Amino acid sequence: MTVQAPYGTWPSPIDAGLVAAHDGRPEFLGAVGEELWWTEPRPHEGGRRALMRLPADGRQPAASVLPPPWNVRNRVIEYGGLPWAGAQRATGGPVVVFTHFGDQRLYAVEPDAPEGVRPRPLTPLSTVTGTGLRWCDPVVLPGRGEVWCVMEEFTGPGHTELRRLLAAVPLDGSAAEDRSRVRELTDDAHRFVTGPRLSPRGDRVAWLAWDHPAMPWDGTLALVADVTAQGTLARARAVAGGPQESVAQAEFAHDGALLIASDAGGWWNLHRLDPDAATPERPDRARRPLCPREEEFAGAGWKIGQRWFAPLPSGLVATLHGRGAQTLGVLDPESGELVDTAGPWTEWMPSLAVVDSRVAGIAASPRSAPEIVELDTRTGHTVVLASRHEDHVDPAYYPEPQIRTFTGPEGREVHAHLYPPHHPETAAPDGELPPYVVWVHGGPTSRSPLVLDLEIAYFTSRGIGVAEVNYGGSTGYGREYRNRLREQWGVVDVEDCAAVARTLAREGTADPARLAIRGGSAGGWTSAASLTSPAADEVYACGTISYPILDLSGWVDETHDFESQYLESLIGPLAECPGRYRERSPLNRAHRVRSPFLLLQGLDDVICPPVQCERFLEQIAGRQVPHAYLTFEGEGHGFRKAETIVRAVEAELSLYSQVFGLGRTDVPTLELHT
Structure with a gap:
């Protein structure tokens, strides 16, 4: 029997703990002789990466080779790289080398x-x-x-x-x-x-x-x-x-x-x-x-x-x-x-x-x-x-995505994945339009994959739609599509996301009064830029901004080496167009913020350091804009600890509950300050 309830108020068995437990994915798969090895996330073990070994005989399951606190990651170019390799020997079994995140040293281990x-x-x-x-x-x-x-x-x-x-x-x-x-x-x-x-x-x-x-x-x-x-x-x-x-x-x-x-x-x-x-x-x-x-x-x-x-x-x-x-x-x-x-x-x-x-x-x-x-x-x-997939909840609660191509300014194509609200036992009253959140991927030279994501399911199963936008500059669609963002960061990405949001509202898919935007890293930049840009005026009712770039001029000297000159192509040569750096920075357009927002930041982030958020909040102070700023000890660029992920997901839902008038009481209330 289907129960009627307003969008955004639906009950769901997918809680933030489940989202956190299954955050991340296997990575860096390789062969050692006839064995397979890889790294795997452990959110409940402080976010470490475990080194996994699958014996060649197929009779034994994969097992973690190293106990906590061994963390098989490295910080080369800060985003890291392949952290292990191995080789078989004539006797004694394999020898495997790996990098340990805690001290960045290279280690050898002979598991047999x-x-x-x-x-x-x-x-x-x-x-x-x-x-x-x-x-x-x-x-x-x-x-x-x-x-x-x-x-x-x-x-x-x-x-x-x-x-x-x-x-x-x-x-x-x-x-x-x-x-x-x-x-x-x-x-x-x-x-x-x-x-x-x-x-x-x-x-x-x-x-x-x-x-x-x-x-x-x-x-x-x-x-x-x-x-x-x-x-x-x-x-x-x-x-x-x-x-x-x-x-x-x-x-x-x-x-x-x-x-x-x-x-x-x-x-x-x-x-x-x-x-x-x-x-x-x-x-x-x-x-x-x-x-x-x-x-x-x-x-x-x-x-x-x-x-x-x-x-x-x-x-x-x-x-x-x-x-x-x-x-x-x-x-x-x-x-x-x-x-x-x-x-x-x-x-x-x-x-x-x-x-x-x-x-x-x-x-x-x-x-x-x-x-x-x-x-x-x-x-x-x-x-x-x-790493066989297991359904920890009834898969009837999973979203049913749609692959869409929208039309942006000047008729350009904008690729996106649409996840409408979905619940096997609950439907909204006739005539009601759902709230939607535009998800912006990081990079910006990256892409949102079309895969099961329990964090998306967390929202869609509660009656909140999600639109992942692979805006101009994303990978997967050729160099010409990637190059759309050259010197246009803060313009093309903002316009493409707004075009998707406006189209969803215009076609009657989303409630135009209950649209939000969220993203982390470069996605945090686009989210903040969207809340301060004339190109997205009055589109979004609120936003969630995670470990963002907010001050372009400052970020050039504050970030790590790998991306320290990234803005030369995304914005333009600093020596030739310093005004562009000032004009596009959300920091310098903070006076345009009208919508409530949530700011999330890891205190150990060296890619987008906390000082970016702190300067932005100084500009917001006294402007009567409801907002919250949550920081997390021991977290860098991206959240890996289970407790951090739970707090962030629940805080985001609380923001939407307050701004969209959902009245949810099943998550801690996020205190918004002005």
């Missing part, structure tokens, strides 16, 4: 050793904890007795006083007390580098590099060097890439050819090239596109070590591809034939592992959370190996 799991440090303890030395994207080379990886070394107290290069760390632990035992494989000529990828014979190595002010989706170089008998690198040279070409990934095929994902044609497509003949100036001499399509076969490199494609020993290539969402396919590089994986999964993460003819990945759908899935390329069969 008789004395048990006892990690031992491989790198020195930094004199300034967490800022001196950092490591990521490792490759274990037992034959050489080394780990080759990215080294990030701070040379001074400032956020941008550092160098990055490829380094070799001894596996015997001799560098744990002696920095001089770390061999530098390259110089620091490039500001940013990814980890090394060795050829099958071990005689060559490839990596990516780029320099300020470019971001990795703007322009990168694919570099190749010869590996000498002494383990040094020789004849390093660029073979692809440039200022207007983003190479997102480079891997050697099993025949020694180099495979790259390049957007030289406007879309990240796969290419095969001969490293001996290739140069960035004459790519046509040695480069062959493998499957030219107006689809993305890669994505934005926010974390070092992501893997969108993986060569198989047979010569086939497992690859993600698509417009918007990416699915897993198997490509025959000779014929160009691409066969997609069967199954219910609609979104695959950039984390592929190969074991002989089998490919493992992390996949999800609107009805399932991310799972570890294996594809047998010989039979085409797929099976869930680990």
Whole structure:
């Protein structure tokens, strides 16, 4: 029997504790021999990342290798990178190296050793904890007795006083007390580098590099060097890439050819090239596109070590591809034939592992959370190996999303996912329109995936709709769509989100008086900019702003190195257009804020530091705008602890309850100040 109740007041079994318990997803999947390893979130263990191991025999479930407080993450470029790698040995089982978030050191562990799991440090303890030395994207080379990886070394107290290069760390632990035992494989000529990828014979190595002010989706170089008998690198040279070409990934095929994902044609497509003949100036001499399509076969490199494609020993290539969402396919590089994986999964993460003819990945759908899935390329069969999705509530409460394309200013397309209010037993009275919240993803060069998200279900099952907007600048739709945001941040993103909100109101999908906007990081910027921009006047009744950028001029000097010159492309060269930085900053338009808002901030955030919020609140003081500011000890950029997530989700619902007149009493009342 269906019960009638106003939108936003519906009861729901999806509480904030359930949202927190299932926040995050598996990441950095890889193979060690025939075993699969990956990292997994633990919100109820202080937000640490556990290192998981799945035995090859299939008779034992995946298990965490390291007990708390071991936290397998790193802070290279602050967003981190591949934090572990392993290799099988002739005897004694595998050796695995990993980075521990607490001290940023590189450790080795031999999980099958008789004395048990006892990690031992491989790198020195930094004199300034967490800022001196950092490591990521490792490759274990037992034959050489080394780990080759990215080294990030701070040379001074400032956020941008550092160098990055490829380094070799001894596996015997001799560098744990002696920095001089770390061999530098390259110089620091490039500001940013990814980890090394060795050829099958071990005689060559490839990596990516780029320099300020470019971001990795703007322009990168694919570099190749010869590996000498002494383990040094020789004849390093660029073979692809440039200022207007983003190479997102480079891997050697099993025949020694180099495979790259390049957007030289406007879309990240796969290419095969001969490293001996290739140069960035004459790519046509040695480069062959493998499957030219107006689809993305890669994505934005926010974390070092992501893997969108993986060569198989047979010569086939497992690859993600698509417009918007990416699915897993198997490509025959000779014929160009691409066969997609069967199954219910609609979104695959950039984390592929190969074991002989089998490919493992992390996949999800609107009805399932991310799972570890294996594809047998010989039979085409797929099976869930680990992290199997479980319905912790009746799936009838899950939202039923719609893929929409809206029309923005000047007729431009705006991609979005619509999640209408949905409840199996409750409906709103006839004629009532629901409240909607526009969700803005971070980045801004990123994308909202179309997958089951219990935080979205938390709201939709209560009668509040959600619209995820992949505004101009988002990935998944080609370089031209990404470039819409160049020098237009705070304009195009604000306009596109407002266009979606206005259309929902105009077509009778949403209540025009009960629209909100929310986002974190760059999404927090767009949310705050929307509450202060004439382009979104009178659209939103309130907003939730998490760990945002609010003062562009200040942020340039306050943020970390990776994004310290990001605004050169998003806003424009600071030296040439300083007024644009002032005019677009929500800080300098705080007088335009009329709508109530909630501000959420981690106190350990070095990407968008708390001072951004503090300055904004100084400008708001005395303006009689209802607002709340919640801060969280021990949280950085993005929330990982269960208790933080619960508080943030419930506070957001309380904001909407008060502003939309929902009268909910099942969450703590958020105290709004003026």
